[in-house]
Amino acid sequence: SGVLKECGxxxxxTTLEAINRAEDRDLFRTLMNDLSEPxxxxxxxxxxxxxxxxxxxxxYPVIVRPAFTLGGTGGGICHDEEELKEIxxxxxxxxxxxxxxxxxxxxxxxEIEYEVMRDANDHAIVVxxxxxxxxxGVHT
Numbered sequence: 820s821g822v823l824k825e826c827g828x829x830x831x832x833t834t835l836e837a838i839n840r841a842e843d844r845d846l847f848r849t850l851m852n853d854l855s856e857p858x859x860x861x862x863x864x865x866x867x868x869x870x871x872x873x874x875x876x877x878x879y880p881v882i883v884r885p886a887f888t889l890g891g892t893g894g895g896i897c898h899d900e901e902e903l904k905e906i907x908x909x910x911x912x913x914x915x916x917x918x919x920x921x922x923x924x925x926x927x928x929x930e931i932e933y934e935v936m937r938d939a940n941d942h943a944i945v946v947x948x949x950x951x952x953x954x955x956g957v958h959t
Contacts, residue, residue: 844920
C-alpha cells in the first residue's frame with residue numbers, strides 16, 4: 820500500500836522486493852525456474868476446483884502452501900480428496916491474498932541445510948550445515 824514509502828521508512832537488510840519474491844509462491848517458483856533450480860511440479864490455486872484439476876493431473880500426495888502466512892499456517896499434506904478439501908479451504912482462508920501453491924509431494928527426500936555468511940565484499944563462508952530429522956515437507 821506504500822505506507823513505508825509514504826512515511827520515509829527505510830528497510831535495512833533484505834529488500835521489500837526480495838521479501839515479496841520469497842513470500843509470493845508464484846514469484847518464488849518463477850525465480851527458481853529462472854535460476855534453473857529444480858522444483859516439484861506445482862500450480863497456484865485460488866479455488867478448490869483448481870486444486871481438484873491439479874490433483875487429477877499429478878495424483879496424491881500433494882502439499883498445500885498458503886501464500887503470505889507465517890510458519891505454513893493453513894497448509895499441509897493431502898493424501899486423499901477429503902484432506903484436500905479441508906486443507907485447501909484452510910489455506911485459502913488463512914492466505915491474505917486467497918492463494919495457495921499446490922505441489923507434488925517429495926516425501927522421502929532428505930532435507931539438508933547450509934548456513935552461509937557473506938560480507939560486503941562478497942566473501943562467503945559456510946558456518947554450519949544440518950540434516951533435519953523431521954521428514955521433508957513438515958516445516959518447509
